[in-house]
Amino acid sequence: MIERRSFDSLGGADHGWLKAKHHFSFASYNDPKRMGWGALRVWNDDTIASQTGFPPHPHADMEIITYVREGAITHRDSLGNEGRTEAGDVQVMSAGTGITHSEYNLEPNSTRIFQIWIIPDGHGKPPSWGAKPFPAGERSGRFVALASGFKDDTDALPLRTDARVLGATLKAGETTQYALAKDRYAYLVPAKGSVELNGIKLDARDGAAIHNEPTLEVKALEDTELVLVDTSR
Template sequence: MIERRPFNSLGGADHGWLKAKHHFSFASYDDAKRMGWGALRVWNDDSIAAQTGFPPHPHADMEIITYVREGAITHQDNLGNKGRTVAGNVQVMSAGSGIRHSEYNLEPETTRIFQIWIIPDERGGAPSWGTKPFPAGERSGRFVTLASGMQGDTDALPLRTNARVLGATLKAGETARYTLDKRRYAYLVPAKGSVEINGVRLDPRDGAAIREETTLEVKALEDAELVLVDASA
């Protein structure tokens, strides 16, 4: 089962400095049919104006993954962590028992991100943050694991949940495949470009909610950049 969720059907908000689209219920957008997808709770498509951002605010008991699509995001938190994550790379914040952080676009142009929240397997624990570069060439024509809490994913940023966040870049006409346990919940969004996933067309920034599939075959109809989450129930 693959349910296409067109970009123009998503909830959202326009705060001037922040233009946000929500694949799932978030803040003032409330849709009882879109409260999450397995352990995946939030997928926000955010455009953040230059020299603006999210001032310090708290989180707890959530795995928060930021995938930077364009520009860069600068993180700072009350643990003393500070870092800048650029387009194509990810950062992971495990909120644990509680963390206070800010996320700013200190660049001269708009930054665009996917912000993904996944429910952790256990509550509490010491909070943490990390970022890591992932060379674009490694993702050419195939899915590469960017963040994971699944066994064997030693090169990815760690997550405290039985989930995996993957990225891929495809040239027009290329195909990438991913093997999926049919009991799990997957969600795929093309950051750029149109694709077909098991024959279902997705245009840029559409979502695909996937269940009871064992193989995902993604064909690029044009040059494309993809983000995929493989999550537990």
């Protein structure tokens, strides 16, 4: 089962400094049919104006992954962590028992991010944050785990949930596959470019909700950058 969710069908909000599109219900956007996908709860497509951002605010009991598509985001939190994550790179914040953080675009141009929230497997652990560069060449033609709760994904940022976030870049005409285990839920979004997913066309920033598909075959119709979440129920 693959359900294409076109970019134009997504909920959203325009706050001036922030233009957001929501793949799932979030804030004032509420769609009972789009409350999450397995343990995946939030996938926001955010465009943040230069010299603006999210002021300090708290979170708890959530795995929050930020994939930077264009520009860079600067993070600060109540643990004393600070970092700047650039396009193509990833940061993970495990909110745990509670953390306060800010995310600002201090760049001269707009920054575009995917913000992904996944429900953790347990509670009561201390909060943490980390970031890592993932050069596009290392995921050329194949999916690479960027953040993962699986011990075998040793190069990925750690997650406290039975899930992984993967990235891939494909040249026009290239094809790659991903094996999806039984009873898993997957959600795929082309950050750039268009693809065919098991014969279904997806344009840039469309979403695909996937279940009971043992093999995902992705063919690039043009140069593309992909983000995929594979999660449990």
